[in-house]
Amino acid sequence: MRIAPAWTLVYDGQMTACMKVVQMDRPAGEIVARVAANLAGQAQPELVRLAAVRSPADFVPGRMPRFMTAYLERMLG
16 A cells, blocks of 8 residues: 555635545455445444545546545546
């Protein structure tokens, strides 16, 4: 796993999101499955699910906040 040394701040109105790139050494499907299994074992999970986003085609309108899609659009080039 590689974690970017710096944070990227994304502003959306009065909201500020702190984003950091984390690159995994395993296929996305494997990471998603491992996180799903971990979340299933938690009584009160903080997250509902993890989704792999490889391109803007993977965005889910109405379910992804604008700060997230703006950040991903820039990072995915």
